[in-house]
Amino acid sequence: MATVKFRDETATGRPVAEWEVTGLPERMTVRELIRLRVREEVTRYNARPGNRFNGLVRPDDAETELNGYRLREPRRIDWERQAETAQRAFLSNGFFVLAGDRQVEDLDEVVDLTVDPDLVFVKLVALVGG
Numbered sequence: 001m002a003t004v005k006f007r008d009e010t011a012t013g014r015p016v017a018e019w020e021v022t023g024l025p026e027r028m029t030v031r032e033l034i035r036l037r038v039r040e041e042v043t044r045y046n047a048r049p050g051n052r053f054n055g056l057v058r059p060d061d062a063e064t065e066l067n068g069y070r071l072r073e074p075r076r077i078d079w080e081r082q083a084e085t086a087q088r089a090f091l092s093n094g095f096f097v098l099a100g101d102r103q104v105e106d107l108d109e110v111v112d113l114t115v116d117p118d119l120v121f122v123k124l125v126a127l128v129g130g
Contacts, residue, residue, distance in 0.1 A: 002026045002113035006037050007120050008056075016067055017054065026114050030097060031107040033119060034090060035083040042079035049074035056095065056121060057085045095123045 002024045008016040021040060028036070034056075041055045053059055054068040059077050062069040087107060089095055097104050100116035111119070 003117060004033070004036075004113050005118045006040075007118065009120050009122050011122055011124065024113060027110050027112050029107065030090070030104050030109050030111060031087060033111060034086050034097075034107070037119075037121070038083040038086050039079045042077045042082055046076050046079075049076060053077065055082065056123070057082060057089050093124060095121055097121055 001022070003020055003022045004024055005018060005020045007018040010016060019040075021036065024036075038056055045053050045055070051071050051074060052065070052068050053062060053071060058064055058069045059071065059082060062071045090097070090107065098120040099111045100118065102116075104111065
């Protein structure tokens with residue numbers, strides 16, 4: 001069994017958040033890892049819903065804020081819907097993923113978690129007027 005460390009960083013490399021998930025298979029696809037990450041963050045939010053969601057992608061009907069999203073009112077978030085949104089965002093370069101020292105570029109790429117247990121997620125921010 002493997003342990004993976006999920007870490008969010010800014011484009012300049014500044015750490016934003018970090019957590020671990022244990023008991024995983026030694027090899028997983030990027031798609032599976034994104035879905036796992038989103039399921040974990042939504043599960044944590046749904047356990048204590050509030051007006052602010054800190055996650056990989058914006059929930060429906062939420063406003064983007066610095067390092068998170070503001071919901072109009074606390075509500076349960078559907079992790080599967082969030083995971084689909086995250087996969088689309090990955091495919092459209094909304095964020096990229098680093099496994100060890102390399103960028104993974106395909107949802108079906110397999111990551112060996114015994115070799116690359118640290119996954120870095122970097123959200124890309126659209127430039128104003130660009």
